[in-house]
Amino acid sequence: MPGPRSYDDEYNAGGLVAKEASGDNAAALSVSEISAALKRVVEDRFGFVRIRGELSGVKRAASGHLYLSMKDENARIDGVMWRGNAQRLSFLPEDGVEVIATGKLTTYPGRSNYQIVIDRMEIAGEGALLALLARTKARLEAEGLFDPARKRAMPFLPRVIGVVTSPTGAVIRDILHRLADRFPSHVLVWPVLVQGQGAAEQVAAAVRGFGAIAPGGPVPRPDLVIVARGGGSIEDLWSFNEEVVVRAIAACPIPIISAVGHETDTTLADFAADVRAPTPTAAAEMAVPVREDLLAQLGELALRTRRAVVRPVKLGRERLAVRAERLPRPEALLSAQAQRLDDLAERLRRGLRDRTVVARQALQADAARLSAPLLLARVERARDRLGAARLTPALVTQRIAAGQERLQALARLAASLNPDRVLERGYVRVTAADGRTVISRAAAAGEAALELHFRDGVLAVTPGEAALQPAAPRPRPVAKPGPKPPPPEQGKLL
Structure with missing residues (x-):
């Protein structure tokens, strides 16, 4: 009796239609069934894993989900991080960062591969964190955010100072105490988280908020902003290395002092700020002078x-x-003139006295000639000469009449020679602007303005080309004979 047929026998039979042998427990599964079975096996076996590797191909979808790959020198695995977990990341994932991802393995039937669904992701050690910091610094520095030419000078005496820090820490108390000791100022505190989830976004929003305050508004605009935080590890200070904080500080229109950590701590915010202070207390000292x-x-x-x-x-x-000591005394300056005045006064007295003596002698010498008979005789002789002169009034009146006749003759002659007398008969006299009588056409053409004197007034005209053309000669009217004027009277000689 022949034994049972094996699977190979059935396969080698070469049938066109698949047939299942009796007692066969390997039923044919669909692709979805086998994919679901694999998914259950993988998720049950690897429900919680931690994978260490280097990020590659990091991209964030429009939905907020984060897609990436993790690799080492020999293998690679895809990963996905849903939006809720991606928003809680404390750093910005980028290619080349070594991380430790915590989650579970699952399969993706659409591409027949497996992947890790990441719940939490952390940087793998301080070395990886420093490497990420160095790459971020190099990238931002290449954009010019750390250029020293961008640094602005600090105001000498700011009236309003804005402080971005935690409102409950010791930092704000140190800053306020130091400002009160040095120079009391108006301080605006913008409370923020300084570490942990969401700290970078709050710090960046505070810096942008101070820069957006309008001058002259209800809230005074700060003249200076201090971004401060106490000391801590590199993980504690990581929020101030985030790109969003660095860009907000670089774009702020107000000068900023970065006072993050202790003197040995350095963050990217220190490079983007206008001035770096080693401590928050030092930032307060740098902000204001000592009153x-x-x-x-x-x-x-x-x-x-x-x-x-x-x-x-x-x-x-x-x-x-x-x-004044070198000047001579007044009496010394006038001594010579005083002496000369005394000398002249003495000479004047002597001269007057001598003159009086001479006049008295001359008067006494002429006394004989000033006797009364002599004076009366001289008066009589003068009266005789006056009577012989015969000054009668007719002589004076004749001379006056003769002069009056000569004056009348000159007046008649002046009236006959007056150029305006002929204006009564219709003639016109032409004069220049300065009053000169123009008697020729050439002289009239050379004048800028002319005046025509008529019998009843003066008319100002301007010579033109048409006016200066020669006119055709007109026949002179024949004068009618009239009565002859009487001959002028002859003046009297006497």
Whole structure:
């Protein structure tokens, strides 16, 4: 009796239609069934895994899901991180960062591969964190965010200071205490988280918020912003290495002092800020001067000003005193003139006295000629000469009449020679602007303006080309004979 047929026998039979042998427990499964079976096996066996590897092909979908690959020198595995977990990441994933991902393995039937669904992802050690920091710094530095030419000068005495820090930590108390000691100022505190999930976004929003305050509004705009945090490990300070914080600090229109950590701690925010302070307390010292020092300096400047004002006066007085000592005394200057005045006064007295003596002698010498008979005789002789002169009024009136006749003759002659007299008969006299009589066409053409004198007034005209053309000669009217004018009267000679 033949034995049972094997699977190979059935396969080698070469039938066209698949047949299942009796007692066969390997039923044919669909692709979806085998994919679901594999998915259950993988998820049951690898429900919780931690994988260490280097990120590659990191991309964030529009839905917020994060897709990536993790690789080492020999293998590669795809990974996905859903939006809720991706939003809670404390760093920005990028290619080349070595991380430790925690999640579960599953399969993706659409591509017949397996992948890890990541619940949490952390940087694999401080070395990997520093490598990520170095790459981020190199990339931002290449964009010019750390260029020293972008740094702005700090205001000498800011009226309003904005502080971005935690409101409950010791940092804000140290800053306020230091500002009160040095120079009390108006401080605006923007409370933020300084580490952990969401700290970078809050710090960046605070920096942008201070920069968006409009000058002259209800909230005073800060003249200076301090971004501060106490010391800690590189993980604690990582929020200030985030790209969103660095770009917000670089784009802020207000000068910023970065005071993150202790003096040995360095973050990317320090490179983007205008000034780096080793500690938050040092940032407060750099923000404002010491009020007492300013008062002392002002007092010193006021004293120097008073000295500068008084010193020229003092020097002028000293020079005036020296020059006054060198001047001669007034009595010494007038001594020669006083002596000369005395001499002239004495000579005047002597001259008047001598003149009086000479006049008295001359008067006494002429006394004989001034007797009364002599004077009366001279008066009589003068009266005789006056009577012989015969000054009658007719002589004077004849001379006046003769002069009056000559004056009338000159007046008649002047009236006959007056050029405006002929205007009564319709003639016109042409004069230039300065009053000169124009008697020729050439002279009239050379004048800018002319005046025509008529019998009843003057008309101002401007010579033109048409007016200066020669006119055709007109026949002169024949004068009608009229009565002859009477001959002029002959003046009297006497």
